[in-house]
């Protein structure tokens with residue numbers, strides 16, 4: 001084998017190693033982008049939490065606090081039966097949050 005052919009062979013092997021990694025790197029890049037979108041969504045929600053808290057109207061029997069803070073939605077809490085004498089119970093029909101409040 002000539003020196004030129006030997007160098008060409010080595011260069012080809014090196015190039016092949018990079019080419020063989022393309023699929024794995026593309027897959028890794030997609031995973032990073034998916035994760036970035038997920039984190040951005042959580043960051044957006046965190047940034048909105050204080051605004052939503054300021055907008056949250058605290059009145060017994062009105063809005064679900066979880067839906068208000070997490071989703072920015074006004075979902076009424078529905079009263080549910082309570083066996084306890086001095087406790088009123090409420091449930092959110094959307095997220096299922098149950099809250100016991102002093103009667």
Ligand SMILES: [Zn+2]
Nearest residue numbers: 064067092095
């Ligand atoms: Zn809710």
